[in-house]
Structures are given as structure tokens and as C-alpha cells.
Amino acid sequence: MSDQPETSCKTVLAGTIAKGLLAEVKQGLSELNAKPPHLYGILANDDPAAKVYADWTGKTCKENGFEYTLRTVAKDDAEEAIIAANQDDSIDGIIVYYPIFNNRQDQYLQQIVDVRKDVEGLSHQYIFNMYQNIRFLDDKHLQKSILPCTPLAVIKILEYLHIYNTILPYGNRLFGRTICVVNRSEVVGRPLAALLANDGASVFSVDITGIEQFTRGAGIRKRKHEVVEKEGMTLDECVPLCDVVITGVPGHKYKFPSHLLKEGAVCINFSSEKNFGPEVKERASIYVPAIGKVTIVILLRNLLRIVQNNRSQKVPTPALANGEP
Amino acid sequence: MSDQPETSCKTVLAGTIAKGLLAEVKQGLSELNAKPPHLYGILANDDPAAKVYADWTGKTCKENGFEYTLRTVAKDDAEEAIIAANQDDSIDGIIVYYPIFNNRQDQYLQQIVDVRKDVEGLSHQYIFNMYQNIRFLDDKHLQKSILPCTPLAVIKILEYLHIYNTILPYGNRLFGRTICVVNRSEVVGRPLAALLANDGASVFSVDITGIEQFTRGAGIRKRKHEVVEKEGMTLDECVPLCDVVITGVPGHKYKFPSHLLKEGAVCINFSSEKNFGPEVKERASIYVPAIGKVTIVILLRNLLRIVQNNRSQKVPTPALANGEP
Structure with missing residues (x-):
């Protein structure tokens, strides 16, 4: 040990942390024993950063056994696109790239997304549960509430x-x-x-x-x-x-x-x-x-949890990593 | 969850913590693959608390595969008793129940105990290492220094x-x-x-x-x-x-x-x-x-480490739980 090391601070990179979480998600995915969960992205703005994030989501999905579709629409078509995705049984989760209108209309759109497909945890029910410290959706504590990704x-x-x-x-x-x-x-x-x-x-x-x-x-x-x-x-x-x-x-x-x-x-x-x-x-x-x-892995984790939650409404099975947020 | 739980404090008992440490010690003992290490107690005072501690040491030793002998002597015979124990090859570790004279003569007695049998970590070499943050006895970092039990x-x-x-x-x-x-x-x-x-x-x-x-x-x-x-x-x-x-x-x-x-x-x-x-x-x-x-398990752990250290002076083998104090 030298007398004056440069610094005692340990830098921890998100990639290192993401690896372990991704392994958990892949394990959960393999136990799901079903067709790959399908994430559906809706891009309705011209922000290049949103496009980059959308492409990155797609890449991460495909690399890890999830299906991903990106639909690009005009701002005023976003609402109809969400409604169509809600009704499409081939879609398990919906992610909308905000801001679209960058005003309260965006909050309105967030509430349009079907709560059973809301991987971002922005539905009022999830937000209410989060602030109220209510961690499960059901009395039997089989379905964990969804938390916002970041x-x-x-x-x-x-x-x-x-x-x-x-x-x-x-x-x-x-x-x-x-x-x-x-x-x-x-x-x-x-x-x-x-x-x-x-x-x-x-x-x-x-x-x-x-x-x-x-x-x-x-x-x-x-x-x-x-x-x-x-x-x-x-x-x-x-x-x-x-x-x-x-x-x-x-x-x-x-x-x-x-x-x-x-x-x-x-x-x-x-x-x-x-x-x-x-x-x-x-x-x-x-x-x-x-x-x-880490955030992008959490998005996949939320998608997996939503698929598990929707299943357990039919056949009760334990939620992913029960007892953890 | 009730609105006002009695308290959020978790009480952790030493017995719970001791269990895991004892399992480590027993594992180390089985890997030693030799006759049971022999701890030798020297009691040279009339303090009933010291007698209780001595008996408790003996009980814990015997329950966990260590040999224990207690020798009771007069105060003025303690020094000779330590010297005899130092020279006795059948003895691996020595514990002296202090106070004996309850003055600086006790510190003198502590330095009489052979450093290779000092399970209490009271020898000057061990104390010096502890204050100086020197964690090993040898350059190859095979032999950990002994730390005082409490x-x-x-x-x-x-x-x-x-x-x-x-x-x-x-x-x-x-x-x-x-x-x-x-x-x-x-x-x-x-x-x-x-x-x-x-x-x-x-x-x-x-x-x-x-x-x-x-x-x-x-x-x-x-x-x-x-x-x-x-x-x-x-x-x-x-x-x-x-x-x-x-x-x-x-x-x-x-x-x-x-x-x-x-x-x-x-x-x-x-x-x-x-x-x-x-x-x-x-x-x-x-x-x-x-x-x-926990303290009594640490005494056994120190005894085991001393036996390991003395062995590795002959044949180099890794120390118990290398990299931990």
C-alpha cells in the first residue's frame, strides 16, 4: 500500500450493474416459457434524442429475446396509435417517447395507455400506489405494482x-x-x-x-x-x-x-x-x-413483470423476485 | 401493515451471529485434518466471573471439537505455569484469565506467553501490527496477524x-x-x-x-x-x-x-x-x-488461525478466510 494513493473513490459503471439485472430478466424470460414479449414503441416527435433512445430500446430488446416494433406517427395521430396498440393482442407493452406536445396533453396521453400494457409505470394507478407505498395490485400479493423506470x-x-x-x-x-x-x-x-x-x-x-x-x-x-x-x-x-x-x-x-x-x-x-x-x-x-x-434493463424488467401480472390474473403464479421492488 | 407499529428497531442477538462464525470455524477445523487443537487455560485469581468464563470456554471448546485443559494456580505461580505451557508441545494455545495482579505485572505476564500460542492477541507483535494496520505476519501474506478477541x-x-x-x-x-x-x-x-x-x-x-x-x-x-x-x-x-x-x-x-x-x-x-x-x-x-x-467463537477462531499459522511456517498453505480480519 503506498502512503498516498491517488483516491479511495470507487467508480461503478452502470454497465456493470446492468449485467446482473439483465441475467435476472433473462432467467425470468426463460421461465415464462412463451413467445417473446412484444414491446411496441410510439415515436411522435422530431427530437433526435428520442429517436436514439427508441433505436437503443429496439437493439436491447432484440439482443435479449424480446420483440420490438417502432411506429412513427405525427403528433396528432399519437392518441389513435395508442388506442390501436391497446386493442392489439399481439402487443404486450407500450412505450411512448415523450415529450410529444410538451404540455399537459402529454399527461393526458399517458392515461390513454392500457394499465396492463404500461411498462413505464405512468398510469395513475401505478403512480398512486407508488406515492401511497402500496406495493401489490392484488390482495394475495402475487402482482407487484409497476414503478417508473428511472x-x-x-x-x-x-x-x-x-x-x-x-x-x-x-x-x-x-x-x-x-x-x-x-x-x-x-x-x-x-x-x-x-x-x-x-x-x-x-x-x-x-x-x-x-x-x-x-x-x-x-x-x-x-x-x-x-x-x-x-x-x-x-x-x-x-x-x-x-x-x-x-x-x-x-x-x-x-x-x-x-x-x-x-x-x-x-x-x-x-x-x-x-x-x-x-x-x-x-x-x-x-x-x-x-x-x-440500468434504466433500459428496468424497462425490459417492467415488460416481463407486466406479462407475468397479466398471466397471474388467469392462473395464479408467483411474481418475479417476489418481495423486491 | 398497521399504521403505528410498536417500533422499527431490529434486535439482533449475539447467538444468531455466533452460529455462522462457528460454522466457519468448524469447517476450518475439518480441513485441518489433524488432532483437535488444544487450548490451555491458566486461572490464577479468585474472581468468580473469571471462573465462569473459564468454564464456559471449556464447554464451548469441547462442544466444537477443541481440547481444553484448565490449570488453577496461585498468583505467584502464574509465570512458571505460562513458561511450562509455552514449552509443552501438546498445547496449541494459551489463555490466561486476567486480572491476576491487576497492575502492570499483568502486562508483563502477557508478554511471557509465546507469540505462537497467544490466542488472545495480546503479544506486543500483534498489538503493534494492529495499531500500525499491518495485517499479515509474513511477506507472502499467508499468515494473518492475530487480533484481540473482543x-x-x-x-x-x-x-x-x-x-x-x-x-x-x-x-x-x-x-x-x-x-x-x-x-x-x-x-x-x-x-x-x-x-x-x-x-x-x-x-x-x-x-x-x-x-x-x-x-x-x-x-x-x-x-x-x-x-x-x-x-x-x-x-x-x-x-x-x-x-x-x-x-x-x-x-x-x-x-x-x-x-x-x-x-x-x-x-x-x-x-x-x-x-x-x-x-x-x-x-x-x-x-x-x-x-x-460471538467473543467466545472468536477465541476458537484465533486458536484455529494460530494452528494454521504455525503449520504454514512449515508447509505454506492459505490462511483461513484469506483477506478477512
Whole structure:
């Protein structure tokens, strides 16, 4: 051991984490013992990034034994395309590449997708279950509710990094952890903060309007999280308390103030921009610079779960990896 | 899930943790493929607690395939008894039940025990290695240094509880953890603080004279811990920062101020007295009320390791569970 190693930070790449999850998905797929699940993509915008994501989805599907069809339509035909896909029995899951209208009409479209084909977990029923900490769709606990892909990808990364403590009971495995989420969008940041707090963490949710704390209260006695506004609290006060910092700020100008990090903090960035500068490694114990490769596997995992859920409505069979989100 | 469960704290008993460690020891014993290792106890005081511990050692040895002999001598014959045991080839390990003189003469006796038979890890060579973060006795890293039983028992408990993060490299697995040790005796508290800091933790070592911080410095870049006196720091400031609190205060009057604990802290008591009141469960995520059953298994583990080390001086073979303390 040299006296002054360069840094003690371990960088963990999403590809490494994705491998194990993909193996689980392939195992589940082989146990399904049926024709390959069919994912149907609807692309109704001109955003080149959406096209890249659509092509990447298709590639990952085909490489791993899933069927994938991409349909490109005009904005105003998206609604009819979704309705047609809902009614097509050859289609198991639907993914719509947003934004389309980039306003509330997109939320309207999200509710058009049949809940039994909603691999993105954007249906109101799934979102409601997520915030309310309701983990199953049925009383017998055979069908797990579907969680949105990016927040679930972050959770799977935290499990891989042993931030979830499996010594604690399922549902409480983040008890004792303090986590900061920089982003409070309805798509990722707020659901993620809620999921982490529902699992027992004390979460500081940060955006430009201020800081909110999500917890299950003293001794995590509440059955779901509650939110408290931390009027006047700044990053300077909140970050040094945090074991884990998760960032998702769009725009290349933003850099997280890494000098505030607690020694040995775990840092995860889900933005497509590098929210952490290289100096993050001076203080962090673990750094995950991007999560995209995990997110795409979660999409396949959700598709598999949906196929399993729809089957178990007919013949009851245990859900994939029962007892895990 | 009820709306207000009684408490979210998980109590983990030493017996549960000891089982897994004992299975490892028995596995190692069977691979040894030799006559049972022989532990030799020397009792030279009238303390009934020492007699109880000696009898308990004997019982545990015999139940698990080790040979045990207890010799009772007068105080002034202890030195000769140790020398005789050093020279007796039928004896593999020696345990002396302290205190005998209850002064510096006891430290003198500790250095009389042959280092190759010192199952308690009290020889100067072992103690030096421990503080200096030197983990092997030989250049080829075949022979692990011997660690004192009670501090090593606490470490094995922290491993069981997943406080050591196996995602991080061996030697750095407590990076990011803040730990408070209430007791700075030369026998347990100070070695324990040093071991935890050598493994990457930030440790607050507390006794009646004040608080010291043991760390490997910024970014845990130093190869062994350093100690900083925290002049004027109080438990009120230090405890709320700690993920783990470990107590070992003798005397039934002492109670740790559990109201200072961080929500979800992990609490471990190695005192024979209950240093935590029942209210610890209001705030802790995990509570280990006593550790004795783990300590006794560690004694057998050290005996096994010593036999392995002595063998590998003749024929090189890998040490037990190489890469672990």
C-alpha cells in the first residue's frame, strides 16, 4: 500500500450493474416459457434524442429475446396509435417517447395507455400506489405494482451498492440513511424521493424552489412518507448530513458543489450531463457517473413483470423476485 | 401493515451471529485434518466471573471439537505455569484469565506467553501490527496477524450487520461510516477505535477524559489511522453524527443518552451491563444488546488461525478466510 494513493473513490459503471439485472430478466424470460414479449414503441416527435433512445430500446430488446416494433406517427395521430396498440393482442407493452406536445396533453396521453400494457409505470394507478407505498395490485400479493423506470433504476443501483441493508426487513431497508436528491421533477425526482422515504430513508429533495424533507416520521412509524418544507435550508446545511447524493439536473452548466460532501458519501448522477466534476472522487467512496444502461434493463424488467401480472390474473403464479421492488 | 407499529428497531442477538462464525470455524477445523487443537487455560485469581468464563470456554471448546485443559494456580505461580505451557508441545494455545495482579505485572505476564500460542492477541507483535494496520505476519501474506478477541468480535458483528460494505475494497469497507465507541480502555476501546479507523471509518472515541477522533485523514489516504483530540467536544455534538454507537462502560449505573442518537443508528453494547435502556429501540434501526457469544467463537477462531499459522511456517498453505480480519 503506498502512503498516498491517488483516491479511495470507487467508480461503478452502470454497465456493470446492468449485467446482473439483465441475467435476472433473462432467467425470468426463460421461465415464462412463451413467445417473446412484444414491446411496441410510439415515436411522435422530431427530437433526435428520442429517436436514439427508441433505436437503443429496439437493439436491447432484440439482443435479449424480446420483440420490438417502432411506429412513427405525427403528433396528432399519437392518441389513435395508442388506442390501436391497446386493442392489439399481439402487443404486450407500450412505450411512448415523450415529450410529444410538451404540455399537459402529454399527461393526458399517458392515461390513454392500457394499465396492463404500461411498462413505464405512468398510469395513475401505478403512480398512486407508488406515492401511497402500496406495493401489490392484488390482495394475495402475487402482482407487484409497476414503478417508473428511472426511479426504479436508481433503487436497483442503491441495492447493488449495498445502501439497502438486507439485514433490515423489506420495506425498511434504508432506515438510518440520509439521502439528497437534486431534482424534483414529476417524472423522476419527486417519485424517487417518495420511494426512498417509503423504504425508510430521510430524504432531502432539492430544486430551485427550495428543499423539502421526505420521511416516514420518527422511528419510521408511518406507513408512507410525509413531506416537510425546510424553509430557508441551503445545500450547505443539508449536503454534509447525507450518506448518498443523487443528481439529475439538466443542462451542462450545472455542477454539484462536491466540497460540501460528507467524507465517503455515495454519489449517483442520473442526468445525461455530468453533474459532478472530477473532484467528486476526492471525497466520495463510490461514484456512479451515469445510469442509462440500468434504466433500459428496468424497462425490459417492467415488460416481463407486466406479462407475468397479466398471466397471474388467469392462473395464479408467483411474481418475479417476489418481495423486491 | 398497521399504521403505528410498536417500533422499527431490529434486535439482533449475539447467538444468531455466533452460529455462522462457528460454522466457519468448524469447517476450518475439518480441513485441518489433524488432532483437535488444544487450548490451555491458566486461572490464577479468585474472581468468580473469571471462573465462569473459564468454564464456559471449556464447554464451548469441547462442544466444537477443541481440547481444553484448565490449570488453577496461585498468583505467584502464574509465570512458571505460562513458561511450562509455552514449552509443552501438546498445547496449541494459551489463555490466561486476567486480572491476576491487576497492575502492570499483568502486562508483563502477557508478554511471557509465546507469540505462537497467544490466542488472545495480546503479544506486543500483534498489538503493534494492529495499531500500525499491518495485517499479515509474513511477506507472502499467508499468515494473518492475530487480533484481540473482543474488538474482533465487534468487527465480525459489524460485518454481519452489513456495516462493512463489501462493494468497497478490503481495508476500506467502513469508508463513509461515522462510529462512536464509548470506552477507551487499552483492552477493548482503544484497539477497537484503531481497527475501525484503519478500515476507513471516522471514529469518535469517548471516555471520561474527553473525545478523540480516529481517522485515516481526508479521502482515507493515510495507510493507518491518526488521532486528533476533540478539545471541548461533547456527546451532544458527536452522537447525532454517528451511524453506529458501540458502548462498553462497566458499572450498572451508566446509561447511554439514547435521545441523542441519529434516527436509524446501529447500537451495539459489549459491556456485561446494559448500557442502553429500552428506549434505544425508539430511535435505533438495529440493536445488539450483548456480544459474549460471538467473543467466545472468536477465541476458537484465533486458536484455529494460530494452528494454521504455525503449520504454514512449515508447509505454506492459505490462511483461513484469506483477506478477512
